Amino acid sequence: MNRRGATRGRIAWYRFSRGRFQVIGLVIVSLVSVGALAAPLIAPYPEHAGRFVDVENIYRAPDAQHLMGTDAVGRDVFSRLLFAYRSSMLLSIVVLALAVPVGVIVGLCAGYLGGWTETVAMRITDIFLAVPSLVLAMAILGLFAPSLTMTMIAVAVGWWPWYARLVYNQTRSICTEEYITAAHVTGASATRMMFTEILPVTSGTVLTKMTLDMGFVILLGSSLGFIGLGAQPPTPDLGTMVAEGTALLPDVWWQPVFASLAILVVVLGFNLLGDGLRDLFGVES
Amino acid sequence: MTVPLLELRGISMIYRVGTQRIPALKAIDLEIGRGETLAVVGESGSGKTTLAKIILGLERPTAGSVRLDGQELTIRRSRETRRQIQVVQQNPLSALNPAKTVGSTITLPLAVHGYPREGRDRRIAELLDIVGLPPALALHYPNDLSGGQRQRVALARALASNPDLLVLDEPTSALDVSVQAKMLRLLRELQVKHRVAYCFITHDLAVARALAQRVVVLRGGSIVDKGEIGSVFTSSRNGYTRELLAAVPTIK
Amino acid sequence: MLEIRDLSVSFRGFEGKARVIENVSLEVRRGEKVALVGESGCGKSLTARVVFGLLEGGEVDIDGRVMLDETSLLPADQVVWSKIRGCRAAMIFQDPLAALNPVFTIADQMRAVTKNQPVGCIRDMLERVAIEDPDRVLAAYPFQLSGGMAQRVLIAMALINEPDLIVADEPATALDTRVQRQALDLLVEAITANGSSLLLISHDLGLVRQYTDRMYVMYAGNIVESGSTDQVLGGARHPYTQAMLAAVPQLDGALPKGIEGHLPDYHQPPPGCRFQPRCPHAAQECHVPVPLRLVDSGHEARCVFVGSSDVRSQRFHE
Numbered sequence: 001m002n003r004r005g006a007t008r009g010r011i012a013w014y015r016f017s018r019g020r021f022q023v024i025g026l027v028i029v030s031l032v033s034v035g036a037l038a039a040p041l042i043a044p045y046p047e048h049a050g051r052f053v054d055v056e057n058i059y060r061a062p063d064a065q066h067l068m069g070t071d072a073v074g075r076d077v078f079s080r081l082l083f084a085y086r087s088s089m090l091l092s093i094v095v096l097a098l099a100v101p102v103g104v105i106v107g108l109c110a111g112y113l114g115g116w117t118e119t120v121a122m123r124i125t126d127i128f129l130a131v132p133s134l135v136l137a138m139a140i141l142g143l144f145a146p147s148l149t150m151t152m153i154a155v156a157v158g159w160w161p162w163y164a165r166l167v168y169n170q171t172r173s174i175c176t177e178e179y180i181t182a183a184h185v186t187g188a189s190a191t192r193m194m195f196t197e198i199l200p201v202t203s204g205t206v207l208t209k210m211t212l213d214m215g216f217v218i219l220l221g222s223s224l225g226f227i228g229l230g231a232q233p234p235t236p237d238l239g240t241m242v243a244e245g246t247a248l249l250p251d252v253w254w255q256p257v258f259a260s261l262a263i264l265v266v267v268l269g270f271n272l273l274g275d276g277l278r279d280l281f282g283v284e285s
Numbered sequence: 286m287t288v289p290l291l292e293l294r295g296i297s298m299i300y301r302v303g304t305q306r307i308p309a310l311k312a313i314d315l316e317i318g319r320g321e322t323l324a325v326v327g328e329s330g331s332g333k334t335t336l337a338k339i340i341l342g343l344e345r346p347t348a349g350s351v352r353l354d355g356q357e358l359t360i361r362r363s364r365e366t367r368r369q370i371q372v373v374q375q376n377p378l379s380a381l382n383p384a385k386t387v388g389s390t391i392t393l394p395l396a397v398h399g400y401p402r403e404g405r406d407r408r409i410a411e412l413l414d415i416v417g418l419p420p421a422l423a424l425h426y427p428n429d430l431s432g433g434q435r436q437r438v439a440l441a442r443a444l445a446s447n448p449d450l451l452v453l454d455e456p457t458s459a460l461d462v463s464v465q466a467k468m469l470r471l472l473r474e475l476q477v478k479h480r481v482a483y484c485f486i487t488h489d490l491a492v493a494r495a496l497a498q499r500v501v502v503l504r505g506g507s508i509v510d511k512g513e514i515g516s517v518f519t520s521s522r523n524g525y526t527r528e529l530l531a532a533v534p535t536i537k
Numbered sequence: 538m539l540e541i542r543d544l545s546v547s548f549r550g551f552e553g554k555a556r557v558i559e560n561v562s563l564e565v566r567r568g569e570k571v572a573l574v575g576e577s578g579c580g581k582s583l584t585a586r587v588v589f590g591l592l593e594g595g596e597v598d599i600d601g602r603v604m605l606d607e608t609s610l611l612p613a614d615q616v617v618w619s620k621i622r623g624c625r626a627a628m629i630f631q632d633p634l635a636a637l638n639p640v641f642t643i644a645d646q647m648r649a650v651t652k653n654q655p656v657g658c659i660r661d662m663l664e665r666v667a668i669e670d671p672d673r674v675l676a677a678y679p680f681q682l683s684g685g686m687a688q689r690v691l692i693a694m695a696l697i698n699e700p701d702l703i704v705a706d707e708p709a710t711a712l713d714t715r716v717q718r719q720a721l722d723l724l725v726e727a728i729t730a731n732g733s734s735l736l737l738i739s740h741d742l743g744l745v746r747q748y749t750d751r752m753y754v755m756y757a758g759n760i761v762e763s764g765s766t767d768q769v770l771g772g773a774r775h776p777y778t779q780a781m782l783a784a785v786p787q788l789d790g791a792l793p794k795g796i797e798g799h800l801p802d803y804h805q806p807p808p809g810c811r812f813q814p815r816c817p818h819a820a821q822e823c824h825v826p827v828p829l830r831l832v833d834s835g836h837e838a839r840c841v842f843v844g845s846s847d848v849r850s851q852r853f854h855e
Binding site for chain 2: 576713715718740743744770782785788789791793794796
Binding site for chain 2: 178181182184185186187192203
């Protein structure tokens with residue numbers, strides 16, 4: 001990064017760090033990411049994330065050895081939550097890696113090229129947007145055997161239209177700007193116009209939405225996991241862990257409570273961070 | 286008799302809005318020779334913006350022809366044709382892509398016309414120098430720049446294509462008067478050095494007088510006066526022209 | 538009537554403290570039309586915003602006194618400012634379509650502005666600003682109006698409570714010259730009729746010449762010259778004012794001259810005269826703060842070469 005880029009980074013950080021909440025969001029997201037990445041190393045009982053049974057230790061309340069207690073088959077809840085974060089983050093990353101490029105390209109083409117491309121693309125987008133993501137995901141997962149991979153695909157299918165719509169709207173308004181006219185006058189091809197001129201202008205908005213979406217995908221994934229459509233046992237899953245424990249509330253409270261808090265914390269973190277990015281990029285959305 | 290660089294004959298433009306037909310331009314004839322400046326003077330609603338768009342190939346005229354070096358142009362122009370006619374627009378705040386550095390903005394025309402990669406950085410520095418900006422500015426983003434600086438970058442971008450004709454649509458209207466003065470001098474210098482023709486669109490008659498050799502006065506889509514600018518401004522008998530001249534404020 | 542004394546404004550930011558306005562003093566007497574002239578970045582709009590209490594926030598430091606007759610506008614609080622805004626003093630902003638709220642009709646917006654006047658006044662006001670069909674305009678939304686129409690609405694909104702002072706910040710720059718002139722003619726006519734005062738902020742010397750009696754020239758946050766409009770435009774003594782006048786294109790076709798250099802960095806402004814780095818006459822004496830010096834009765838300029846019997850300065854003013 002050249003010197004000018006470094007200064008812009010410092011200015012961005014200066015502006016970002018003025019807001020307490022967005023910094024908190026950044027801290028939360030960092031901690032969760034580190035936790036998820038390093039789960040095999042930092043979890044006190046990494047083997048509990050797989051097939052493990054210890055009937056002597058079932059339903060232990062939180063204590064020094066098990067910070068968040070143990071579950072129905074004696075597995076350490078804290079370790080499993082760390083691994084559950086792993087699945088959730090992976091879900092978010094893969095969903096966005098699939099949905100964002102598709103959505104962005106559809107939006108760019110529809111917005112810039114107009115005509116039939118626009119009509120067809122946006123009608124398809126509208127159809128997808130009319131169906132709530134949860135319902136759509138459930139419908140798709142109903143056709144196949146549930147697994148983390150299928151969940152990723154099912155959620156991605158419902159997610160790309162949001163990016164298409166976002167980038168389409170942005171593209172349409174950007175196309176009225178003088179700098180786009182000037183670029184067009186130089187004789188640039190449509191591909192160049194879309195990808196080197198228009199796309200960079202939308203990047204702030206897209207990145208902000210991606211950050212917020214990291215949290216929302218995790219939320220959606222947890223909802224699916226709650227009804228058994230996420231990662232399958234014995235792989236830990238945030239939603240499943242909430243569901244497993246609810247039957248025994250309020251006596252054996254630790255698994256559902258900590259699992260719910262885990263979801264809350266990560267979604268909150270991404271939300272705060274995303275809001276901060278929105279202010280930083282000056283995005284109106 | 287040499288063929289003029291740009292020739293418009295019988296250009297008309299009628300916009301259809303719903304069931305209404307709004308005439309924006311009526312049978313416009315004009316020429317611009319190589320290396321000369323034609324001022325197009327008009328107020329808002331005179332059709333000058335539409336005229337600029339037609340020259341730049343951004344709108345298809347309802348009737349008439351546009352010829353560059355004798356060749357008729359349509360709205361579907363080749364890259365080579367587009368290279369020859371470039372634009373500098375009015376508003377410095379939206380003239381440059383905010384997500385791209387100055388260098389990247391100037392690179393666009395170089396890349397479009399196949400300028401060899403190895404030479405690009407050097408060419409960008411050259412172009413910035415030509416418009417009187419320090420080469421280090423290439424790494425900056427537009428929001429670090431003042432209005433005058435942005436217009437110069439817009440000019441450098443336009444020059445990067447090596448155009449024969451530059452359409453300047455109120456390029457200095459949004460600038461402070463001292464910045465405008467520098468810009469006008471720069472434009473004159475560039476015209477002399479590089480023999481670029483200018484189609485200079487403005488509502489400011491004094492600015493037109495400073496830069497142009499010939500003038501065309503637009504009103505309600507028609508040309509109401511034309512000629513060599515000195516004589517039009519001193520001895521025109523056209524009522525509208527005289528009205529415009531009278532409205533030019535005197536300071537002292 | 539409006540008195541600004543020793544106003545200084547600085548902003549604290551990433552690169553430190555930017556001293557954008559330094560020791561600015563100006564006054565507008567009752568019934569006067571005064572211009573505050575300068576180019577982009579000189580601080581003139583900022584000065585207007587201070588008067589109306591529109592500059593607030595943790596990162597701004599404001600010093601100095603502003604008085605509107607007996608009321609102190611600086612130091613002051615939001616209560617004081619909201620009482621005078623629209624009532625005793627009104628501001629007309631630069632871009633008419635941006636200054637109007639797009640989701641309310643003109644009627645709603647004007648009603649929101651009237652404080653003590655009966656509602657029937659609104660229609661009359663629109664007629665006074667030469668709007669031929671006030672009912673249509675009242676029912677319309679801002680986007681349905683042309684720029685010229687919207688500007689006249691803004692003027693009507695400013696005049697409706699018959700304020701003592703109107704501050705017009707680059708009024709109608711977004712419009713054609715002829716429309717701009719019309720709007721300003723209306724404004725000045727109404728102001729003269731009411732006996733109000735006008736503070737016109739502009740970079741357009743033609744407007745200043747036509748509409749104002751007295752003017753202040755501002756450069757890089759300082760007042761560098763002041764006097765009657767005739768005095769300053771006819772016999773400018775500060776090198777910046779002279780350069781600005783020389784930059785205005787005339788119909789004779791000569792290419793006007795620009796000013797070398799650029800505005801100083803407000804984080805590290807030159808110690809004395811802020812124009813000194815760009816001034817063709819800069820000398821040693823310019824490196825210390827320069828007070829306003831008397832050129833003539835009512836005419837002052839902030840330049841070391843004014844009012845002295847130095848031979849250099851005589852040559853300079855030939």
